[in-house]
Amino acid sequence: MSLLCVYQDGMAWCSSSRTAVHTCQRWKSPKGGRQFLLIRGTQATPPALLLCLPHPPDCAVIALIDPLSITSLRVCLLVQDALGLFSEVHSEGAVLKDRELEGKSCRLAGMKVLQKVTRGRMTELFSLIDTMWPPVAPLKAPGHGPAFEEKTHLPPPSFCYILTAHPNLGQIDAIEEDSISKLYQPPIPRSLREILQTDGPCTRCSFYARVIYQRPQVNSSLLEPRELWLVVTDVTLQTQDEGSGLPKTMPVRVAPSCVLGQEVRDTLSEATSKSFFFRDALRDQGQLVCIGRTVLLLPKPHLGVASGVWELTSPVRLDELDSVTRVNSICSVQGAVVAVDESTACSWPACDLCGGERLERRPEDRGAFSCGDCSRVVTSPLLRRHLQVFLDCPLRPQCTVRVKLLQHSISSLLRFAACEDGSYEVRSVLGKEVGPITCFVRSITTRPASCVGLEEVELLSEGGASSAHRWQPQDP
Numbered sequence: 001m002s003l004l005c006v007y008q009d010g011m012a013w014c015s016s017s018r019t020a021v022h023t024c025q026r027w028k029s030p031k032g033g034r035q036f037l038l039i040r041g042t043q044a045t046p047p048a049l050l051l052c053l054p055h056p057p058d059c060a061v062i063a064l065i066d067p068l069s070i071t072s073l074r075v076c077l078l079v080q081d082a083l084g085l086f087s088e089v090h091s092e093g094a095v096l097k098d099r100e101l102e103g104k105s106c107r108l109a110g111m112k113v114l115q116k117v118t119r120g121r122m123t124e125l126f127s128l129i130d131t132m133w134p135p136v137a138p139l140k141a142p143g144h145g146p147a148f149e150e151k152t153h154l155p156p157p158s159f160c161y162i163l164t165a166h167p168n169l170g171q172i173d174a175i176e177e178d179s180i181s182k183l184y185q186p187p188i189p190r191s192l193r194e195i196l197q198t199d200g201p202c203t204r205c206s207f208y209a210r211v212i213y214q215r216p217q218v219n220s221s222l223l224e225p226r227e228l229w230l231v232v233t234d235v236t237l238q239t240q241d242e243g244s245g246l247p248k249t250m251p252v253r254v255a256p257s258c259v260l261g262q263e264v265r266d267t268l269s270e271a272t273s274k275s276f277f278f279r280d281a282l283r284d285q286g287q288l289v290c291i292g293r294t295v296l297l298l299p300k301p302h303l304g305v306a307s308g309v310w311e312l313t314s315p316v317r318l319d320e321l322d323s324v325t326r327v328n329s330i331c332s333v334q335g336a337v338v339a340v341d342e343s344t345a346c347s348w349p350a351c352d353l354c355g356g357e358r359l360e361r362r363p364e365d366r367g368a369f370s371c372g373d374c375s376r377v378v379t380s381p382l383l384r385r386h387l388q389v390f391l392d393c394p395l396r397p398q399c400t401v402r403v404k405l406l407q408h409s410i411s412s413l414l415r416f417a418a419c420e421d422g423s424y425e426v427r428s429v430l431g432k433e434v435g436p437i438t439c440f441v442r443s444i445t446t447r448p449a450s451c452v453g454l455e456e457v458e459l460l461s462e463g464g465a466s467s468a469h470r471w472q473p474q475d476p
Contacts, residue, residue, distance in 0.1 A: 076293065077172070078128065079108070080183070084139040086129050086157050090114075091165035091172070101174055103184035110169030115162040122160070123202060128280055128293050129157055131204045137182045187279050193236035195283060196246050202284045208299060209234050210275045211268070212249065212316055212459045213330055215440065218260075218268035225256035231330045231440075232278075235312055248319050250288060251328045252278070257292040264296045273460035275299050275311065316459065318438060321452070322395040327441050333454060334435030335391030335401060337413070340426050344388055349381035357384065385410045391434060399450040406456045409437060 077089040089111065119126045138150040165172070187206040195205045209232035218228065233249045240246055254260070260268070267274055277297040282289045290296065318332040325331050349369060350357045356373030359381060369378040387410045391401045405413070417428035443453035 078293075079106075080132070082140045082183075084135065084154055084157065085161070087161040087163050088125065089163045089165065089172075091170060092167070101172065103180045103186065105175045105179075105181045107171070107173045107175055108163075108165075109171040109173075110166040111163045112166060113161050114164055116159055117162060118159050124282065124291055124293065125160060126157070127202050127204050127282060129160065131187070131280070132185050133157065135183055136185055189277070191236040192232070192234045192250055193240060193244075193246060195288075196250070196286070198283070200283075202282065204280045205283050205288075206277070206279045206281070207234070208275060208277050208311075209250075209252075210273060210312055210316075212273055213440070213457060214268060214271075214460070215328075217271060218265055220262070220265040220269040225259065227256055228254040229328050230254060231328075232276075233312070233316060238312060238314070238317055247326075247329070248317050249330050251326070251330075252281070252288045252290060253328070254290040254296075255292075258290040258294045258296075259292075260296055263298060267298060271460060273462050320395055320436075321393055321401070321439070321441075321454075325441055325444070325452070327444050329441050330457070330459070331439055331441060331454075332436045333391065333393065333401070333403065333439045334433070334437070335393035337389045337429055337432045337434060338392045339390040340429055341388040341390070341402070342426065344386060347383055347385045349378075350384045351376065351378050352380055352382050353378070355382070385414075387413075389413075389429070389434065396450075396452065399452055401452050401454065403434070403437075403439060403454045403456060405434075405437075406458070409434070409456055 075091055077091065078086065079089055080086050089108065117125065133156050134154070139154060140150060164170075189206045189208055192207055192209060195207060198205075211230050211232050213231040215229045216226075230252045231249050232252055237246065237248050237250065240248075264276070267276075275298075277299055278288075278290065279295040279297060281294050282291050318330055319325065321331045321333045348357065349359050351359060351369075351371040351374060353376055354371065354374040356371050358372030359369040359378060360372065362368045362370050362377065365377065365379075367379070369381055370376075371378050384407060386404075388402060388404045391403055393399070393401050413429060413432060413434065414424050416432075417424045417426070419425055437456050438459055439454035440457045441452065442455055443451075445451045
């Protein structure tokens with residue numbers, strides 16, 4: 001029978017209810033709380049009240065999931081006791097008080113058990129627990145009577161408790177402020193090449209990587225979760241042999257369940273190429289995904305983890321578009337124009353100062369506009385264009401390659417196709433060689449015909465400007 005247990009004022013009320021606390025019988029809680037080692041820390045959204053089971057007394061804390069600095073959100077701690085029992089603790093950020101508790105033995109008090117979960121019900125949580133099993137030090141196991149005996153060969157955990165800290169009574173206190181527990185296993189970063197060469201479904205991995213492109217752009221002031229794609233690389237992917245079969249860059253999906261810290265959001269919103277530490281990301285079926293319990297951190301000394309070994313020292317190299325190119329990846333494209341999508345081709349004016357496109361004509365000033373963004377009178381507006389072309393690419397001979405071009409590529413392509421009346425002759429564009437250009441892969445279809453949808457983009461650079469080369473067509 002599952003029991004719902006609330007520790008309060010040194011006593012606990014237990015019940016078989018799954019959704020609410022009912023006073024059923026009194027259960028003594030251990031004085032001074034329970035001891036755990038804090039293993040990992042992440043941010044989390046407020047949990048729902050579910051079912052629970054009471055903990056055995058006198059346990060030692062072994063794990064913390066890294067506490068982040070946004071006290072307005074809840075933090076999520078992964079803890080383990082001396083018996084090998086794992087629990088996930090949801091708490092307000094203020095309870096931690098910006099303390100660095102990861103890897104330290106701690107005492108937890110004022111905890112309420114919300115739920116007992118098993119592998120089949122929460123595979124993502126157990127994929128994280130499996131990275132810390134088997135333990136590096138012997139665990140305790142119940143012996144005869146009140147005694148405990150050490151065990152070194154134990155089966156992997158089959159269940160885990162979900163706890164929450166009481167708003168007023170919850171406490172997490174380090175037992176020894178400066179020491180790291182012998183049971184603590186810090187995340188071990190691996191290279192992207194090693195991760196991609198490792199088989200196995202639904203496994204966690206940690207790595208350093210440089211973000212060279214993100215989609216969509218991150219707004220640091222918006223807190224609502226949304227899906228984000230980060231294209232990353234490291235020195236092991238950039239320096240591999242051409243025939244290795246591995247990509248030079250890798251897309252990483254950041255799911256809405258992965259809560260980004262304010263420092264990370266601020267850095268991503270700067271639109272510059274930066275390196276990050278991806279801790280406990282999920283690798284599943286060849287994809288890298290940041291989900292709940294994944295943490296993104298800026299590289300810094302953290303419990304002996306170093307980042308410099310995977311830093312890039314040369315310009316980023318890209319894979320060419322070919323038969324193994326994946327959706328949401330970045331590639332280099334080159335080919336001859338075989339057709340133009342005239343149905344979507346268009347142009348419009350934009351402010352020559354702020355670049356805003358909310359322009360209104362001024363009846364009193366013929367040919368002038370008023371910018372709705374900067375409130376300025378625009379007499380010499382910029383001309384923005386939308387143009388999609390179809391390319392004949394040598395590496396995809398039987399495939400329709402459709403590319404949405406950037407403004408500078410459109411201008412370069414059309415400079416020899418302009419007519420005296422300001423229009424453009426499509427026939428002058430056909431056969432022109434485009435590229436190499438950097439493209440984001442938006443779609444790949446195989447039925448009824450093979451087709452790849454691309455969008456030309458600019459990579460991030462360390463200074464915030466584009467690091468992509470700007471293609472210029474040669475004079476005929």
